[in-house]
Amino acid sequence: MGSEIEFLKSQLATARNEIKNLRQQLSNLQHTHTKEHQNILKFLNDFRCQGCQERQQNGHNSKAKSSETEKGNDGDVCSFTPIGVIRTVFNEKRAVPRQACLASGLLSSIDISSKTFNNPGHSLEGLENFSHLWIIYHFHRNPNHAKAKVAPPRLGGERVGVFSTRSPHRPCPIGLSLVQLERVEGSKLYFLGTDMVDGTPVLDIKPYIPQYDVPVMINEAEFLNSREAPDGEETCLLDKSSSTSAIQPPANVSVPNWVLNSSSLNVVFNTNAESQLIALGIDKNSIVEVLKADPRSVYLRTKYGSQFYTFRLGEHTVTCKFDDQNTTVTVLQVRDVVNFQEITAESTPSKE
Numbered sequence: 136m137g138s139e140i141e142f143l144k145s146q147l148a149t150a151r152n153e154i155k156n157l158r159q160q161l162s163n164l165q166h167t168h169t170k171e172h173q174n175i176l177k178f179l180n181d182f183r184c185q186g187c188q189e190r191q192q193n194g195h196n197s198k199a200k201s202s203e204t205e206k207g208n209d210g211d212v213c214s215f216t217p218i219g220v221i222r223t224v225f226n227e228k229r230a231v232p233r234q235a236c237l238a239s240g241l242l243s244s245i246d247i248s249s250k251t252f253n254n255p256g257h258s259l260e261g262l263e264n265f266s267h268l269w270i271i272y273h274f275h276r277n278p279n280h281a282k283a284k285v286a287p288p289r290l291g292g293e294r295v296g297v298f299s300t301r302s303p304h305r306p307c308p309i310g311l312s313l314v315q316l317e318r319v320e321g322s323k324l325y326f327l328g329t330d331m332v333d334g335t336p337v338l339d340i341k342p343y344i345p346q347y348d349v350p351v352m353i354n355e356a357e358f359l360n361s362r363e364a365p366d367g368e369e370t371c372l373l374d375k376s377s378s379t380s381a382i383q384p385p386a387n388v389s390v391p392n393w394v395l396n397s398s399s400l401n402v403v404f405n406t407n408a409e410s411q412l413i414a415l416g417i418d419k420n421s422i423v424e425v426l427k428a429d430p431r432s433v434y435l436r437t438k439y440g441s442q443f444y445t446f447r448l449g450e451h452t453v454t455c456k457f458d459d460q461n462t463t464v465t466v467l468q469v470r471d472v473v474n475f476q477e478i479t480a481e482s483t484p485s486k487e
Contacts, residue, residue: 218251221333224333230447235329243328281308282304312328450472
């Protein structure tokens with residue numbers, strides 16, 4: 136009797152493995168089918184008969200002539216080539232901080248492209264003398280449907296003009312972030328403070344200079360002294376006593392109240408998540424910085440309220456639970472991406 140039970144257990148284990156393999160194969164087939172379906176739709180959408188192609192070409196020619204006329208009236212169209220790529224822990228747009236200062240502990244990098252300069256490392260020489268940088272980049276993952284009014288998360292659904300916000304959905308999808316320089320290595324620089332998705336194209340890098348970038352009033356003598364130094368060759372435009380006051384924003388600088396009305400959630404970790412952090416060697420502060428500013432969109436907060444939320448952070452996946460009533464978010468699990476995908480595949484119901 137005992138041998139029969141052991142045999143049945145062995146057969147059951149084999150059956151479970153076969154079901155697991157079948158589920159994985161089904162998942163792969165679904166992915167392949169989706170890709171093929173998309174390719175067919177694209178082919179049908181792009182297909183044109185000979186007559187249609189000729190009419191379309193004639194239409195393009197007339198539009199090109201009209202465009203040339205518009206350029207003469209409104210100016211030339213601008214185009215830029217990225218100088219490099221930003222590498223961050225955010226593989227997806229989900230949970231990316233809305234401002235770089237909200238994730239000041241996350242380390243990211245920029246590698247200057249060898250197509251930009253013959254010696255890309257030369258372009259970064261001297262940058263190590265600055266503590267902070269402006270990074271100008273392209274919101275390459277945003278759809279091209281900018282609207283005149285947007286709904287900032289802190290306004291709870293109320294809409295304002297896009298140019299009174301820092302929304303990434305803009306008619307010219309250009310981003311600007313102030314970050315802290317960590318170090319420079321050859322043609323690569325590392326910085327702290329991240330609000331970009333991995334793979335973001337960089338358009339320019341500029342050093343942050345408080346004497347110029349903070350809107351303060353300086354006296355006439357200091358102003359005249361600052362004009363004597365040619366652009367790009369300034370050393371110290373203000374003495375030590377004046378530079379301390381120069382970086383303090385004056386009383387005449389103001390922003391709307393809703394911009395200052397930032398909410399900070401209490402981030403806690405359950406026992407399971409704590410042990411997973413230790414096993415994976417992850418600094419919990421990187422997760423705290425992302426969650427304490429509440430990365431959810433207005434839609435998710437208002438429609439679903441307290442909810443489970445999963446996002447990817449580098450090679451790890453974080454699952455948490457929001458408690459809006461107590462302004463708390465609890466981290467439940469932290470997994471490797473590979474393990475998370477395997478668990479998801481196993482939990483997919485069979486269609487047999």
